[in-house]
Each structure stands twice: as structure tokens, then as C-alpha cells.
Amino acid sequence: xxxxxxxxxxxxxxxxxxxxxxxxxxxxxxxxxxxxxxxxxxxxxxxxxxxxxxxxxxxxxxxxxxxxxxxxxxxxxxxxxxxxxxxxxxxxxxxxxxxxxxxxxxxxxxxxxxxxxxxxxxxxxxxxxxxxxxxxxxxxxxxxxxxxxxxxxxxxxxxxxxxxxxxxxx
Amino acid sequence: xxxxxxxxxxxxxxxxxxxxxxxxxxxxxxxxxxxxxxxxxxxxxxxxxxxxxxxxxxxxxxxxxxxxxxxxxxxxxxxxxxxxxxxxxxxxxxxxxxxxxxxxxxxxxxxxxxxxxxxxxxxxxxxxxxxxxxxxxxxxxxxxxxxxxxxxxxxxxxxxxxxxxxxxxxxxxxxxxxxxxxxxxxxxxxxxxxxxxx
Numbered sequence: 001x002x003x004x005x006x007x008x009x010x011x012x013x014x015x016x017x018x019x020x021x022x023x024x025x026x027x028x029x030x031x032x033x034x035x036x037x038x039x040x041x042x043x044x045x046x047x048x049x050x051x052x053x054x055x056x057x058x059x060x061x062x063x064x065x066x067x068x069x070x071x072x073x074x075x076x077x078x079x080x081x082x083x084x085x086x087x088x089x090x091x092x093x094x095x096x097x098x099x100x101x102x103x104x105x106x107x108x109x110x111x112x113x114x115x116x117x118x119x120x121x122x123x124x125x126x127x128x129x130x131x132x133x134x135x136x137x138x139x140x141x142x143x144x145x146x147x148x149x150x151x152x153x154x155x156x157x158x159x160x161x162x163x164x165x166x167x168x169x170x
Numbered sequence: 171x172x173x174x175x176x177x178x179x180x181x182x183x184x185x186x187x188x189x190x191x192x193x194x195x196x197x198x199x200x201x202x203x204x205x206x207x208x209x210x211x212x213x214x215x216x217x218x219x220x221x222x223x224x225x226x227x228x229x230x231x232x233x234x235x236x237x238x239x240x241x242x243x244x245x246x247x248x249x250x251x252x253x254x255x256x257x258x259x260x261x262x263x264x265x266x267x268x269x270x271x272x273x274x275x276x277x278x279x280x281x282x283x284x285x286x287x288x289x290x291x292x293x294x295x296x297x298x299x300x301x302x303x304x305x306x307x308x309x310x311x312x313x314x315x316x317x318x319x320x321x322x323x324x325x326x327x328x329x330x331x332x333x334x335x336x337x338x339x340x341x342x343x344x345x346x347x348x349x350x351x352x353x354x355x356x357x358x359x360x361x362x363x364x365x366x367x368x
Contacts, residue, residue, distance in 0.1 A: 035359070089362075119362075134362065167297040167305035167364070168270065168334065169245045170341040170351075 003079040004049045004057060010070035012043040023060045027052045086116050087136040089165040096158025098129035105152050113145045114138045187328035190278050195237040198230050198322050202238030205254040210301050210350060214252050218348040219259040224281040224324040233279040233321035236262040246299060248338040250345030253300050261342035270334040283318030283343055296351045297364055305364045306355040310337045
């Protein structure tokens, strides 16, 4: 079974998801994991699909891209399935005045502690910059990481919180 | 431990509702059997459960089975009949010892339960035995009044609770209505791969 990593980005308009999903469905490409969102007027999609080969999907997406409004890439990838959890889940929240290097500095702290960012989004609203991330941290390092994050945040002039994201099982 | 004795509000029969009193699963006088827990997308999880006769023998047996199954399931603080494949409005709850629990009513089973007051809504991340690979952010009332009937006697009860027990009750009442936490998540990016297994 082919597994494809597809990205589509373009100026937002109603119908992008339906158009791309229709092309994939027509080709028998099964849309598995995906994330899609609007970023400052651009609609961005990252999709994992199984089914046809990459060239076939690329060709089928050309008419959408031909309007000059969408850019699509298709790449065959090796199926990995689900990766085993690497640590304990945390949510990182950062907010403050926009400046260069906030994401770079904060995520470097996490990586240096053996952490892994599994999801991250940023929003710029006026001069306010917000970073939200889902992070896996090795057991027992959260307190040390929190201290380092606070020191880095102070240098950047932003606020940071790191809190456990463990779910309640019901 | 609170037994939720506060009286019902206007319009209801005040005498008809009481707290759990000294009810325990042992009062069912039936040895519960452990049943298999079904996972989504099993159809029974998406179907509203039928109202039950709390005094019927099959309801009493189901109640005992829910308690028995809940007790052998690690980390399980609640289990609804649809989760063992029965489309009925019966569930068991026990949040005893949970670090987030404030008010705790011990182990109890309710039939035909409904929420009559829900206030102080708070977000929280939930996982479910029937959706083993995902979790999601769900807003739930942290102050809750629930009415239902006890299996066996059929006594009408009114439970006033809060915090984690309130969340557990809403989660189980949803199961009885054919709803999963997936039906209530906070947004398109509020579902996550479950990362920690017990």
C-alpha cells in the first residue's frame, strides 16, 4: 500500500477542502491523518493518504493548482504507523510581544531536555505573539525544563507556562 | 463524603428524591460478571440507550456486571451499559481516590439518569475506555445535579456533586444517550493521539 504525504497551500476560499478531497476520493486515496487550517488568509493542508502512487495524485491535483491559487506537493513516504509514546504529555503556552526567535529558543530548551514537539501552532495578533505546543518530555524532567523555559522566556520578554496534558480516563 | 442531600427545586416532589443513603453494590445481592468492553466505532455506542425498569432482574444483573467490569479495568472510574454492548440507560461510577475528585459518593449505579442542573463549565482532557487511542478537550459542568433511580429498589435519588465526579457523571450520561466525548470536543484541533496508557 502506497503512503503519501501531501501538502496543499493557497489563498483561502470556500471549497478548497472539498475540491482536494474529491480528487483524492476519485483516485481511491484514503485520507488518514490530516491537519488543515487557515493561516493569515492562506489555507494550509498537510495530509497522509494511502492508495494510488504519487505521480497519479500529483497529476490529478494539477487542474486545481493551474488556477494559480493553490500549490500542491505529493511525496511517497514509508509507512511508520503510530510511534510509541516517548514520554509524558505536556502543553506549552508562550505569549508576549512579537520578536524574532521565540519558537527557536523555546523549542531548543525542550529538545535539549530530550523532549519532542508533536504539535505546534503560532498566532500573531497585532503585536501579540502566541505559541501553543503539545510536547512529550522524558519522565522527571518537567521541573528542570520549566525553570529553563522561564529563564529563556525572561530573556525574550515573554510569558511561558508548561502544564501536564494527561487526560482523565472515564 | 457527601450524600447530596440538598432538596430538589420547585415543581418537583421533594419527598421523592434523596441522596444515595447507604446504598452499595452489595445491596444488589447479585454477583456481577465481568463483560467485554466494546470500542468505537461499535454501533451500540452511537445509539441512545433505552429507559430501564430499575427493579427488573435484568437491570439488577446489568448493574452488578457494570460494577464488576469497572473494578477489573485499570483506571476506570465509570462504565455505562452501552460500553458493554447494552443500549440501556444504566451506568456505574466510582471516583474514590482520584486526585482530582472533591465530592465522592463511592461506588454507585444509576438508572435513567438525567442532568437537572449544570453550572461552572470547565475544559478538561478526557479519555475513554471505548476510544482507546484518542483523547479530547471537552467542556463540562463542574457543579452538577443529577436525578436517577437506584437499581434494585428503584428509589429515586438526587445527587449533588462537583469536579471530577461531575465530569465522570456527564461522560456516562452521554454514553447512555449514544454520545462519545468525540461528539463534544472543543474544536477541530482538540482531539489527540493518546500518549499514556495505564
